[in-house]
Amino acid sequence: MRRLFGSVRSRATLAATLVVAVALVAAGAAVLLSLRSNLTDQADTQAERSARSIASYLALEKPFDKLPLDEDEEPVQVVDENGTLVAASEDLRRISGTGSDQVRPQAPTGGAGDEGDDDSDGGEDPLEHAEIEDRTKFTNGSATIDGESADYRFAAVRVETEHEGRLTVYAGAPLSAERRAVSTALTVMLIGFPLLLAVVAVVTWLVTRRALRPVEGIRCEMAAITASEDLARRVPVPDTHDEVARLARTTNETLSALQTSVERQRRFVADASHELRSPIASLRTQLEVGAAHPELLDVEGAVEDTVRLQHLAADLLLLARLDAGERPADARFDLAALTREEADGRPGVTVKAPEAAEVAGSRVQLGRLLTNLLDNARRHARSEIAVTVQRLGEWAVVEVADDGDGVPAGDRERIFERFVRLDDARSRDDGGAGLGLAIARDVAVRHGGTLTVRDAPAGGALFELRLPLAAG
The missing domain is CATH 3.30.565.10 (Histidine kinase-like ATPase, C-terminal domain)
Incomplete structure (x- = not known):
């Protein structure tokens, strides 16, 4: 494992896959949240429309038993200000999330449930004494209608009536469409994202291998140069204008500078040896003659050769310091x-x-x-x-x-x-x-x-x- 992820190609593939994976997860989460929010808003709109429709009938002093509660086959409750259920959908068997779990209406406390009360005010417009609140509250819950249970989004709308006082209408809209859409989108993502990541990994691996192929060629040639110590060789330069081509050109420039430096050093050593040979040979000859025949010793010549050697050694030492990059004093x-x-x-x-x-x-x-x-x-x-x-x-x-x-x-x-x-x-x-x-x-x-x-x-x-x- 350590060897596998020790290559640039493996690390690049892993990095690209992780970046795409993070991006896909973030994008998927955003899509799911947006989809869920939009579908929830649609359910809110549907539930509010149903609740306000019932509220408008109550504002007209419509009797409870005459309310169109089963037109949409969705759960509807009407609760008075004491929390008593006064009207509900006929097939409602269970409900939660509305503030009242009652499913059977109780006897009405006012006259709205008595027949014949519609015209008790002698033709007076009931809307003049009724008010429907603009604010709507939304809650999540569930209900069982006609033996089928489901999750719903409930809208609560309050209405003030003259005879029944304050009533609250709860109307629900199913969340099944939202659940199905989110589930379908999640399934698609769980199947599609791994496939997409696999494609990204394969493409990155192939592209990286092709991009790094010249680097491997440079490495092999450098290894061969090191093994052969032949500084005249050069690494191949790819026909591109990218960083790899610039690396190859820079490597060749470095090899050229190194070759020049080595050749200069070799010439320097050879020339220095040649220059030192003459005064050393001359000095040795004079000393050997002086040892065999002291009267023939050329002291002045020996001193001259020694001084020449001293100056040459000083020159060579200074050049060596300059070649070593000695920084001049400040x-x-x-x-x-x-x-x-x-x-x-x-x-x-x-x-x-x-x-x-x-x-x-x-x-x-x-x-x-x-x-x-x-x-x-x-x-x-x-x-x-x-x-x-x-x-x-x-x-x-x-x-x-x-x-x-x-x-x-x-x-x-x-x-x-x-x-x-x-x-x-x-x-x-x-x-x-x-x-x-x-x-x-x-x-x-x-x-x-x-x-x-x-x-x-x-x-x-x-x-x-x-x-x-x-x-x-």
């Missing part, structure tokens, strides 16, 4: 002042920073970014390096321009890739591993900025760093 400082500090003491470098440009982030990382830009400019400049810091709208802009050969248009994005050297021999001799500009671009992006390159006015390369100014 310190506020003047980028113009930091630029002047990094350029101080460098030959051929001029800095133009007329105003402060406060930014937020890691002072150490941004200092490393500026150092890398200045080192790159020093390696390629012929004589001069011009640095400017200015505010443009909501940005702090740093430009580092040299008078070297510049960067070809086709390589202006490639130089920001890791371990890329356009002049491999010169970069290796100079101690560069092709990580400086990659680190600079990553640091800029982590701080919400950009780093691009274009031609400088002097003909060399101009690197432009844009960082958002600190809020406030």
Whole structure:
């Protein structure tokens, strides 16, 4: 059972069936109540009409034995103000719900039952001394007429007469039609509702299975990708424009990003291993020669290789932290002042920073970014390096321009890739591993900025760093 309702299809089918069941029960109850109310109102109307008809005869001082009590073959009682039954349907054998269970009339207490009293007032209109109340009371009860028992809706109408005083007429209307209609409707609902719920459950099950079929395909493909570790595979995208298709596309985008990240990591490890191999091999060779022939030990070369290894290790560690998503610090400082500090003491470098440009982030990382830009400019400049810091709208802009050969248009994005050297021999001799500009671009992006390159006015390369100014 737990496994059966553990699937989305089963839960969706159960939920849809329960919702429809609740709606059907509510609608059925409303229909039954409305049907019963309407039929009861019809019975009320019929009973009231009969009661008022008898009341109008009493208002005309009609004798009790002359009242048309058996015209509709329904139970009728006439009770005086003392509760005495003075007139009733001839075949009435039992009655309840009218306030009087008497079925045989008693002797009348006034003159209305005496023959010849109709004209005792010398032609005077009896309606002038009679009054029929407008209000009608309704009650439920039962009665037996001519040996048949049934439930009735009774209407009670009071009439004031001159000779008999206050009389109450009880007239009944059968509730058999209401009972039959409600019973029939209930039977139809008890038979039809389960069938309708079965149809809803089957349709929901089939529709859900069809809707979730692409999800199962995505799941199977993801399981195969996990088992094979082949990130080049992609999940199937259904020819629809619904949530499942968007899920498939998002999954493929995630796989593409993951594949790119893994390939980048593999290249990074391979390139790092290659870059570390040369200084380590050189250092080992020098140490082995020094161990065998101390007089031939190149101490300066060993120190140079060690420093190169130290810088490379620091670069690799910083890249690893950036790849891990390390959030830069939230310190506020003047980028113009930091630029002047990094350029101080460098030959051929001029800095133009007329105003402060406060930014937020890691002072150490941004200092490393500026150092890398200045080192790159020093390696390629012929004589001069011009640095400017200015505010443009909501940005702090740093430009580092040299008078070297510049960067070809086709390589202006490639130089920001890791371990890329356009002049491999010169970069290796100079101690560069092709990580400086990659680190600079990553640091800029982590701080919400950009780093691009274009031609400088002097003909060399101009690197432009844009960082958002600190809020406030």
